[in-house]
Amino acid sequence: MDVNILLFKLTLVVYAVATSLYLFSVVVNRPGSDRCGRWSLMVAFFIHTVTLITRFVEAGYTPVTNLHESFSFFAWTLAGTFLLVDRRLRMAVLAATTSTIILVLMLFGSLMPMQVQDLNPVLDSFWLPIHISFSFLGNAVFTVAFVAAIFYLMQERMLKSKKFSALYYRLPSLDTLDMINYRCLTFGFPLMTMGIISGAVWAEMSWGTYWSWDPKETWALITWFIYAALLHGRLTTGWRGRRAAILAIVGFIFVLFTFVGVNMLLPGLHSYTSMAG
Amino acid sequence: MDIIVVGLSHKTAPVSVRETVAFPPEAMQAPLEQMLALSQVSEAIIVSTCNRVELYAVSTNGAAATVQLKQFLADYHQIPLDTLESHLYVIQGEEAIRHVFNVTSSLDSMVIGEPQILGQIKTSYGYAAEHKTAGLILNRFLHKAFSVAKRVRTETNIAGNAVSVSFAAVELARKIFGSIEGKTVLLIGAGEMCELAAKHFVNNGVTRVLVTNRTFSRAEKLAAEFSGQPVLFENFHDHLHQADIVLSSTGATSFVIEADQVQAALKQRKNRPMFYIDIAVPRDIDPRVNNVNNVYLYDVDDLQGVVNANLKERHKEAEQAHEIVEHEIGQFQSWMAGLDVVPTIVALRQQIETLRQAELEKTFANLKHLSGSDRKAIIAMSSALTNKILHPPTKALKQAQKDSDAQQYVDALQVLFDLKIGAPEGKLKAVESD
Structure with missing residues (x-):
């Protein structure tokens, strides 16, 4: 078995440990109880980085060309993004939820064929890492925004209805959650834009046209418009709170569909990563 | 040697009884000294707060003490014991340790987790320390209780959430705004x-206060108090959009603030959230205001509901705190057990006996010519010698235990004779296996 696959499995286990520790710290709700979770997540992220480098060396190309690699890479960008967010905010509930998502991504990744395959010649380009990094980083940032939005809505509901569950005592303030929404938007939107532009440039070079309305492109564009609307609304008319949270959730559903759904349901030029590999 | 607690609290006695046995803080010397003068009591502390009066004592005879x-409690306050008896509780030994740990950790308080009790007990202990009525055991005991209280406070969330209506409002504001630093409050009425x-809001960081009142002079007076800004009642709605937090309690019989006015204010402030607190009965603010996006309206009942939820949360935290208390009881008890002089006496005698046997063996090995009766005489002599040496310290230790200052002798003997008692169990085992 390849070293990178062994490492991938090890990474998966450490993510599982981090997730359990975070969940435990949410349950006990003590100050500082999320420390173990944070350390394991950092360790997991480090091993994951080694895993990706190993796979890069063993495969000879940036490992983002099939579903296994995509899930793994997405999980990696999400972990990295979250660790950056977490440096300032330190919130066990967000951490537990995000690391659960990371774990699920890794589990999906482990269910896909994991062997290194020959690279599709179309993908053999330095644009691959550029295009993919921008797109995936954008997706990762939007995932964090999505998690914050879900908790915003839950907390807003509790504050409006005046019925507080155990979660209430574990959530950060509405303002903090809304701020995460805004920050993620200001980082995620440019990343996503760069992802689309770099894709278009690459398409021009390999397919001879900037834009060919293949399903991935179309759905990415729709997603882009949703986040553009949200950003515009926030900056001009003061959309915030509940409305911003709902749009962040809608946007994320489109992100998910563009990322996974299109590959499974709508064949097109981007179908290098269909289930068949 | 036992710790004894005799007393009554909000749990066993109404305020009408509690006030009759309260000890005024300015005259603690007399009762403390009288309590210590009781023949069965060797150490004394008196705790007297509005919710409890308790006597902490150390005695070798619990029942008599x-x-x-x-009787002392009744006599001192010149009331018949019969009227008091049914309200009193008597707690001894492990239960007494648990009780005092619970009290200092605010687990026995009327409002669990309230912070005053620790200070009150510290003051009570201060009186006892000042008048030298607390000895070795109570000194150690109370310090232990303070450290338990500190652990409970830092390791559980027992004092975490507000249990008063006005502080609950501050906490809700924090939940909405994150920090209330630099926010603006509008006071209506x-x-x-x-x-x-x-x-509460001002103490927690609110910097700007607007005050409005139908009587402008009252608005001016109150505004001056908060170094805020008075606003004419007739046009306070023009200032509504400046306020992050609106506190209303007027005597008006109809709504002072309607939903559409709030909607307009919100538009002016670009949807930045607003927190309305309606303390008036009948209410000042249209309940439909709560339906406006980014606006949160709480009336008195809502705030009370928050307080009740927080209290429930505190009770959950208390379970965690009880675990800490149980652990600490064990620790304190093992210290108490160390105070017992018997193990020291036994260890000392064993030590000397071992030396005697070893020296006899050595001597007899060199003096092989001795007859049986000679050997017996030497053995008897060595035995008499060690017994005579050991007699005074044994007697002194037993006396010291009665006076409950044995610890210093126990400590000294352990060092001087290199005794292994009182060491943690693990260490003791290691020594035995050597």
Whole structure:
């Protein structure tokens, strides 16, 4: 078995440990109880980085060309993004939820064929890492925004209805959650834009046209418009709170569909990563 | 040697009884000294707060001491013991340790987790220390209790959430705004509750206070108090959009703030959230205001509901705290057990006996010519010698235990004779296996 696959499995286990520790710290709700979770997540992220480098060396190309690699890479960008967010905010509930998502991504990744395959010649380009990094980083940032939005809505509901569950005592303030929404938007939107532009440039070079309305492109564009609307609304008319949270959730559903759904349901030029590999 | 607690609290006695046995803080010397003078009591502390009066004592005869303590409490306050008896509780040994740990950790308080009790017990202990009525055991005991209280406070969330209406409002504001530093409060009307809540907000970082009242002079007066800005009642709606937090308690019989006015204010402030607190009865603010996006409206009942939820949360935290207390009880008990002189006496005798046997063996090995009777005489002599040496310290230790200052002798003997008692169990085992 390849070293990178062994490492991938090890990474998966450490993510599982981090997730359990975070969940435990949410349950006990003590100050500082999320420390173990944070350390394991950092360790997991480090091993994951080694895993990706190993796979890069063993495969000879940036490992983002099939579903296994995509899930793994997405999980990696999400972990990295979250660790950056977490440096300032330190919130066990967000951490537990995000690391659960990371774990699920890794589990999906482990269910896909994991062997290194020959690279599709179309993908053999330095644009691959550029295009993919921008797109995936954008997706990762939007995932964090999505998690914050879900908790915003839950907390807003509790504050409006005046019925507080155990979660209430574990959530950060509405303002903090809304701020995460805004920050993620200001980082995620440019990343996503760069992802689309770099894709278009690459398409021009390999397919001879900037834009060919293949399903991935179309759905990415729709997603882009949703986040553009949200950003515009926030900056001009003061959309915030509940409305911003709902749009962040809608946007994320489109992100998910563009990322996974299109590959499974709508064949097109981007179908290098269909289930068949 | 036992710790004894005799007393009554909000759980066993109404305030009408509690006030009759309270000890005024300015005259603690007399009762403390009288309590210590009781024949069965060797150490004394008196705790007297509005919710409890408790006597902490150390005695070698718990039952007799209890009778004396009860009588002392009744006699000192010149009330018949019969009227008091049914409200009193008597707790001894492990239970007494648990009780005092619970009290200092605010687990026995009327409002669990309230912070005053620790200070009150510290003051009570201060009196006892000042008048030298607390000895070795109570000194150690109370210090232990303070450290338990500190652990409970830092390791559980027992004092985490507000249990008063006005502080609950501050906490809700924090949940909405994150920090209330630099926020603006608008006070409508001038009820006492309103003023109290405003004070809480100002103490917690609110920098700007607007005050409005139908009587402008009252608005001016209150505004001066918070170094805020008075606003004419007739046009306070023009200032509504400046306020992040609106506190209302007027005597008006109809709504002072309607939903569409709030909607307009929100538009002006670009949807930045607003927190309305309606302390008036009948209410000042249209309940439909709560339906406006980014606006949160709480009336008195809502705030009370928050307080009740927080209290429930505290009770959950208390379970965690009880675990800490149990652990600490074990620790304190093992220290108490170390105070017992018997193990030291046994260890000392064993030590000397071992030396005697070893020296006899050595001597007999060199003096092989001795007859049986000679050997017997030497053995008898060595035995008599060690017994005579050991007699005074044994007697002194037993006396010291009665005076409950044995610890210093125990410590000294352990060092001087290199005794292994009182060491943690693990260490003791290691020594045995050597």
